[in-house]
Amino acid sequence: MSSESKISLHLDVNNGMDRVTELVQTRLIECGWRDQVRLACRKALTENNDKKVPTVDELIAAVTPKARGMVPDSVKKELLHELELILVNVDRAGYAKHF
Amino acid sequence: MSLVGCSHLQLYKKNPKNKESFKWIHAVFVVGISNKCRKTRICNSYCRVCKKRGPYLHACLECVFFGCMKHIREHAKTHKHTLTMDLIYGQIHCNLCGDYIYDSDMENIMKENKMQSGTFRKRLFESTSWYPTQEERSHLTSKTKKICITPESTIGLRGLINLGATCFMNCIVQALMHTPLLRDYFLTECHKCKGKPETCIVCEISELFQEFYRGATVPLALDHLLHLIWMHAKYLADYKQHDAHEFLVATLDVLHHHYLESMPPPKSSNGNVDEKCPCIIDKIFTGGLQKDVVCQICNGVSTTVDPISNFSLDVSPITSDGEQPSLIDCLEHYTRVELLDDDDKIMCSKCQSLQTSTLQQTIKTLPIVASFHLKRFQYSEKVEKIEKISTSITFPEMLDMTPFIGRAKKESPFPSDNRYTLFAVINHLGNSMNEGHYIAYVRQQQDFWYKCDDHVITRANLEEVLNSEGYLLFYHKHVLSYE
Numbered sequence: 001m002s003s004e005s006k007i008s009l010h011l012d013v014n015n016g017m018d019r020v021t022e023l024v025q026t027r028l029i030e031c032g033w034r035d036q037v038r039l040a041c042r043k044a045l046t047e048n049n050d051k052k053v054p055t056v057d058e059l060i061a062a063v064t065p066k067a068r069g070m071v072p073d074s075v076k077k078e079l080l081h082e083l084e085l086i087l088v089n090v091d092r093a094g095y096a097k098h099f
Numbered sequence: 100m101s102l103v104g105c106s107h108l109q110l111y112k113k114n115p116k117n118k119e120s121f122k123w124i125h126a127v128f129v130v131g132i133s134n135k136c137r138k139t140r141i142c143n144s145y146c147r148v149c150k151k152r153g154p155y156l157h158a159c160l161e162c163v164f165f166g167c168m169k170h171i172r173e174h175a176k177t178h179k180h181t182l183t184m185d186l187i188y189g190q191i192h193c194n195l196c197g198d199y200i201y202d203s204d205m206e207n208i209m210k211e212n213k214m215q216s217g218t219f220r221k222r223l224f225e226s227t228s229w230y231p232t233q234e235e236r237s238h239l240t241s242k243t244k245k246i247c248i249t250p251e252s253t254i255g256l257r258g259l260i261n262l263g264a265t266c267f268m269n270c271i272v273q274a275l276m277h278t279p280l281l282r283d284y285f286l287t288e289c290h291k292c293k294g295k296p297e298t299c300i301v302c303e304i305s306e307l308f309q310e311f312y313r314g315a316t317v318p319l320a321l322d323h324l325l326h327l328i329w330m331h332a333k334y335l336a337d338y339k340q341h342d343a344h345e346f347l348v349a350t351l352d353v354l355h356h357h358y359l360e361s362m363p364p365p366k367s368s369n370g371n372v373d374e375k376c377p378c379i380i381d382k383i384f385t386g387g388l389q390k391d392v393v394c395q396i397c398n399g400v401s402t403t404v405d406p407i408s409n410f411s412l413d414v415s416p417i418t419s420d421g422e423q424p425s426l427i428d429c430l431e432h433y434t435r436v437e438l439l440d441d442d443d444k445i446m447c448s449k450c451q452s453l454q455t456s457t458l459q460q461t462i463k464t465l466p467i468v469a470s471f472h473l474k475r476f477q478y479s480e481k482v483e484k485i486e487k488i489s490t491s492i493t494f495p496e497m498l499d500m501t502p503f504i505g506r507a508k509k510e511s512p513f514p515s516d517n518r519y520t521l522f523a524v525i526n527h528l529g530n531s532m533n534e535g536h537y538i539a540y541v542r543q544q545q546d547f548w549y550k551c552d553d554h555v556i557t558r559a560n561l562e563e564v565l566n567s568e569g570y571l572l573f574y575h576k577h578v579l580s581y582e
Contacts, residue, residue: 055197055198055199056190056192056198056199057168057172057197057198060155
């Protein structure tokens with residue numbers, strides 16, 4: 001098993017994925033990132049000069065790079081810290097065994 | 100409003116079996132309803148092509164297949180499958196239409212599933228759109244008067260008539276009415292009363308907020324509120340001058356109890372009522388005070404944490420440099436290490452005897468609104484009565500509480516922002532507790548200060564506020580932390 005898939009399995013069995021998602025979601029909403037992305041989407045839609053309305057996929061493709069760049073460093077740092085905590089604890093408690 | 104998805108979805112919906120399987124996939128993979136589903140979800144939530152868990156994992160609604168954004172689209176193309184569902188929010192994608200589609204029938208199924216999900220997921224899903232009811236719609240069309248709120252606007256300022264030595268109540272009400280979070284709570288009508296009508300003091304406060312912020316300027320008489328408080332806190336029921344601090348404590352206490360009565364907290368899964376009270380008063384005003392008692396013999400520490408909604412500070416702390424004492428000095432005094440010796444020895448549970456100990460109070464959890472009570476009224480043994488101490492205490496507009504919180508919090512890797520801003524000050528004018536007059540300074544719209552002297556409200560400025568004597572000081576937290 002590659003280390004990447006191992007990590008993602010670890011995150012899943014320990015409910016870590018939910019914890020991490022919750023953390024990131026909350027932080028992104030609280031720091032205003034979601035509102036910024038919403039505005040960016042709106043802008044992309046209103047400034048769109050094509051006759052056709054872009055699909056969600058096209059919108060995602062257009063906004064994602066910008067949105068990624070807008071994630072504050074503090075959120076990234078906290079995410080990293082949280083991941084570290086979860087993975088260290090998983091190793092210690094050996095949750096994967098019960099699975 | 101009824102949304103109808105594309106014709107391909109309508110065709111899919113015709114078969115009741117399809118709807119069933121859609122509901123099941125949504126319940127297990129999007130909502131994750133029960134723990135049993137968790138295993139299924141975890142074991143299967145990966146792209147069948149690249150083995151990764153994302154990004155944007157989708158499930159095919161026409162066969163058993165999972166794929167990430169890239170591979171699900173490829174799968175739909177090559178197998179000529181039309182409908183897929185994204186597993187984060189449960190949106191349905193139609194490959195023939197080339198976009199996500201929205202359909203009321205399917206959304207209702209999803210809503211049903213979401214209702215059964217845990218608290219966090221529920222919160223994620225909560226941001227649904229607002230469909231105004233008939234009543235709300237008629238309000239929107241009939242009430243077309245627009246009020247423009249400029250920085251200079253005086254909406255929210257109301258004078259309060261003195262009903263005979265009730266200035267202690269008036270000034271507390273002014274402070275409460277200008278507590279930002281409390282105002283937001285009541286103006287968004289979050290209080291859904293289940294108690295007896297006409298007797299609920301929370302409803303009374305709720306109506307007061309409406310009255311304050313509706314833009315009228317005639318002074319109000321708080322006779323109903325006074326009556327309700329008299330009924331619940333009997334010791335305040337006379338026409339004497341009372342202490343504003345005493346009234347604040349009583350009011351918060353009555354409000355807190357009414358909350359529990361009118362909106363009983365949901366019982367947690369183990370049948371016990373959650374320890375932390377969910378009422379808005381506790382959420383805003385209550386913090387935790389930690390007391391550490393250290394035995395000087397065995398170094399054993401005993402720690403207790405009590406809820407605290409009001410910090411009563413001594414006004415005669417000793418300043419090292421002989422300067423005018425400030426609120427910071429009072430707080431340092433409040434959180435100092437105290438030696439308990441001689442008559443004050445404390446029973447040490449480890450030594451099983453009375454021992455010399457040290458006691459230190461620190462703030463474990465900060466309340467959102469920190470209210471400080473400067474103990475200006477103290478019993479003097481010299482004259483055998485309560486005297487007023489008029490020592491001037493300086494207090495800042497911005498206060499950082501970091502030095503006064505417990506060590507564990509201070510050392511967490513993520514520095515928390517513990518800054519507070521002054522938003523209301525209550526002053527006592529006069530020389531003794533039983534006479535004199537109370538006035539309040541309140542902050543309006545960030546930078547404007549007003550002096551509320553019963554029914555007279557005049558413009559003030561920050562300098563005037565900071566130079567006033569100060570009896571009760573109200574500070575609001577800058578950054579709200581997560582629950």
